[in-house]
Amino acid sequence: MTAALLSLLLGGLGYGLVSAFVPIFNSEAFVLAAAATSVSAVWWGVVGITLGQTAGKVVIFVLARKGVHRRFIRERLPRPEGKSLPQWRQRVQSWSARLLVQLDRRWVGGLVVFVSSMTGLPPLAVVSVMAGLRRTPLAAFTVAVFIGRLVRFAALAWPVAVLAS
Numbered sequence: 001m002t003a004a005l006l007s008l009l010l011g012g013l014g015y016g017l018v019s020a021f022v023p024i025f026n027s028e029a030f031v032l033a034a035a036a037t038s039v040s041a042v043w044w045g046v047v048g049i050t051l052g053q054t055a056g057k058v059v060i061f062v063l064a065r066k067g068v069h070r071r072f073i074r075e076r077l078p079r080p081e082g083k084s085l086p087q088w089r090q091r092v093q094s095w096s097a098r099l100l101v102q103l104d105r106r107w108v109g110g111l112v113v114f115v116s117s118m119t120g121l122p123p124l125a126v127v128s129v130m131a132g133l134r135r136t137p138l139a140a141f142t143v144a145v146f147i148g149r150l151v152r153f154a155a156l157a158w159p160v161a162v163l164a165s
Contacts, residue, residue, distance in 0.1 A: 005044045008034065012048025019049075020056020023125070027053055031153045035160035042161045046153045054146045057117075057128045061141055064132025092121070103127070103134040110140040117148025 012030065019025040027049050034045035085093070103109040109131065116127040124145070131141050 004038075005041050008038065008041050009044045009048040012045040012050075013052040013055075016049035016052020016054075017056045018052075020053050020060070027153070028156055031156050032160055035157040036164050039161045039165045042157050043154075046150070046157050050146060050149045050153055053149050054142060057124060057145050058138070058142055060125065060128040061132040061136075061138065064129045065138075095121075103131050103136050106135075106137065106140065109134070109136045110144045113141055113144035114148045117145045118152050 012034070015025065015030050016027055019027040019030070030049055031042075031046060034049075035042045038045070084090075102112050112122075113127055113131055113136065116122055116124045128141075128145075
């Protein structure tokens with residue numbers, strides 16, 4: 001492994017870890033930039049950012065499971081009367097809430113984590129906390145996040161890598 005490949009792998013790992021906690025660091029942007037600049041080595045960046053994102057989400061999962069969440073979660077204030085959400089947003093919230101309840105079920109919960117990590121609905125940050133609070137097994141959570149993120153990042157990088165070559 002050359003120094004360039006190692007730096008892409010470790011850079012992706014670090015960026016993925018940071019982006020798991022700080023949403024302003026967009027992991028998809030990193031993947032697209034890596035695909036556009038280094039076509040032959042893009043997969044090292046994809047694997048690195050996938051590992052970093054997975055590690056960060058596992059940390060969030062474990063912190064929620066251990067009870068650290070109580071310091072950071074505040075009660076959500078009710079929406080003022082007269083300000084209802086658009087119908088499409090109500091449907092998305094209803095669908096997301098139904099999926100989050102499924103996290104208590106072993107296989108279905110893993111599938112919810114996989115869908116969230118691949119599509120972003122419901123948001124993976126929310127799913128990570130909720131899965132930690134529920135009975136989702138850590139191993140199932142970790143595997144589902146890793147595979148879902150890998151599929152997502154590879155699907156983003158592949159067309160860019162093909163166009164850039």
